[in-house]
Amino acid sequence: MTDGRERLTIGFSPSSRPRSVDRGADNTRGRLFAEILTAGPLSRTQLAQRSGLSQSTVTKVVNPMIGAGFVTETGEQSGSIGRPQRLLEVAANRRAAIGVKIGPGAVTGVLTDLRAQVLDQRTRPLTAGHDPSAVLSAAAAVVWDLLAGHPKAREKLIGVGVGLGGHVSAAEGRVVRSGVLGWTGVEVSAPLAAATGLPTVAANDVDALAVAERWFGAGRGVDGFALVTVGPGVGCGLFLGGELVTGSGGLAGELGHIPMLADGPECTCGNRGCLETLASDDAVLRKIAADGGGYAAIEEAVAAARNGDSRAAAAFGAMGEALGRGLATLCNLVNPGRIVLAGERADAFDLFGDACTRAWRAHSFSTAATDCELIIDATDDSLWARGAACLVIRDAVGADQP
Numbered sequence: 001m002t003d004g005r006e007r008l009t010i011g012f013s014p015s016s017r018p019r020s021v022d023r024g025a026d027n028t029r030g031r032l033f034a035e036i037l038t039a040g041p042l043s044r045t046q047l048a049q050r051s052g053l054s055q056s057t058v059t060k061v062v063n064p065m066i067g068a069g070f071v072t073e074t075g076e077q078s079g080s081i082g083r084p085q086r087l088l089e090v091a092a093n094r095r096a097a098i099g100v101k102i103g104p105g106a107v108t109g110v111l112t113d114l115r116a117q118v119l120d121q122r123t124r125p126l127t128a129g130h131d132p133s134a135v136l137s138a139a140a141a142v143v144w145d146l147l148a149g150h151p152k153a154r155e156k157l158i159g160v161g162v163g164l165g166g167h168v169s170a171a172e173g174r175v176v177r178s179g180v181l182g183w184t185g186v187e188v189s190a191p192l193a194a195a196t197g198l199p200t201v202a203a204n205d206v207d208a209l210a211v212a213e214r215w216f217g218a219g220r221g222v223d224g225f226a227l228v229t230v231g232p233g234v235g236c237g238l239f240l241g242g243e244l245v246t247g248s249g250g251l252a253g254e255l256g257h258i259p260m261l262a263d264g265p266e267c268t269c270g271n272r273g274c275l276e277t278l279a280s281d282d283a284v285l286r287k288i289a290a291d292g293g294g295y296a297a298i299e300e301a302v303a304a305a306r307n308g309d310s311r312a313a314a315a316f317g318a319m320g321e322a323l324g325r326g327l328a329t330l331c332n333l334v335n336p337g338r339i340v341l342a343g344e345r346a347d348a349f350d351l352f353g354d355a356c357t358r359a360w361r362a363h364s365f366s367t368a369a370t371d372c373e374l375i376i377d378a379t380d381d382s383l384w385a386r387g388a389a390c391l392v393i394r395d396a397v398g399a400d401q402p
């Protein structure tokens with residue numbers, strides 16, 4: 001988000017970037033916070049060495065973070081040359097954040113500390129469709145539910161991060177378009193901030209999850225990785241060259257909508273034959289039904305496939321084959337060193353993994369697949385909301401990049 005193009009156009013559309021435009025300082029703060037978070041406790045000297053910054057710059061950037069309660073000094077480093085130095089670590093308990101994931105079936109919220117460790121979780125089902133005001137009311141209610149259980153957390157709260165599927169303008173806090181929710185041009189941050197009285201940021205849920213993976217998960221300590229999510233849809237977040245890649249309009253990594261099949265099944269985006277129509281939960285259920293079987297829920301299909309139902313097993317094989325071709329496309333385009341496969345259906349990799357890996361390797365150019373390590377992250381649903389909490393932590397610290 002700090003490319004030259006944005007700097008050139010910002011004078012013509014100031015509303016597109018309501019927050020600070022001093023991205024250089026923000027980036028440095030964010031980088032140092034991420035270093036302290038993922039590698040701390042660290043001395044200022046160690047932080048300077050790891051970040052490639054001078055020690056005076058480190059001190060200048062870190063001291064306000066200490067003053068703001070994001071970082072704290074702890075213990076001393078002994079045995080080094082010169083006088084012992086205080087160590088820096090994230091002040092996990094001095095501040096709190098709330099992350100909210102708006103999914104098609106439910107709104108899930110988590111209260112976290114500054115390390116995005118989950119302190120509590122609340123869920124409200126979305127049983128009456130996806131009318132924006134009803135869904136945002138449910139999101140506000142989840143925030144209130146969490147605060148009701150933790151009245152002392154309010155004074156420590158830095159804000160609310162919201163993650164949801166689709167094209168989200170993070171700068172404007174607005175959904176441009178979400179196929180899964182059926183929304184076009186829906187304000188998210190402003191109404192939620194008004195309803196809760198808390199600063200609120202919104203972003204694409206997979207981008208938020210990529211920040212969580214970068215900070216706490218399988219993306220920790222590596223220069224680049226691609227996060228691919230499978231489940232109700234197919235999502236992708238790209239963290240390359242030390243930065244989350246969002247693209248000029250926030251649409252980078254829309255792997256789920258690469259065109260795979262002419263005249264294929266209709267997609268939530270309005271096109272036909274997107275990867276998502278072949279590699280999602282619905283695709284599996286549709287294939288089983290087309291083969292003469294039938295399950296109402298994907299969990300039933302997973303259980304059946306594991307119990308030897310050949311139609312269900314074949315459907316997961318077809319899903320894996322399509323996903324593998326999608327991964328090959330991703331590898332041929334950006335040649336990542338690591339792919340993290342996460343999302344609700346990652347834990348069914350035993351059912352689709354063989355077909356996926358075969359197709360991935362077969363369709364990858366030269367060494368694009370063998371250059372890449374595949375890591376399965378079958379963590380629970382709360383990770384999505386935890387990713388959303390990372391959004392607001394990142395913003396509060398002044399980090400433009402994780």
Ligand SMILES: [Zn+2]
Nearest residue numbers: 257267269274
């Ligand atoms: Zn599509």
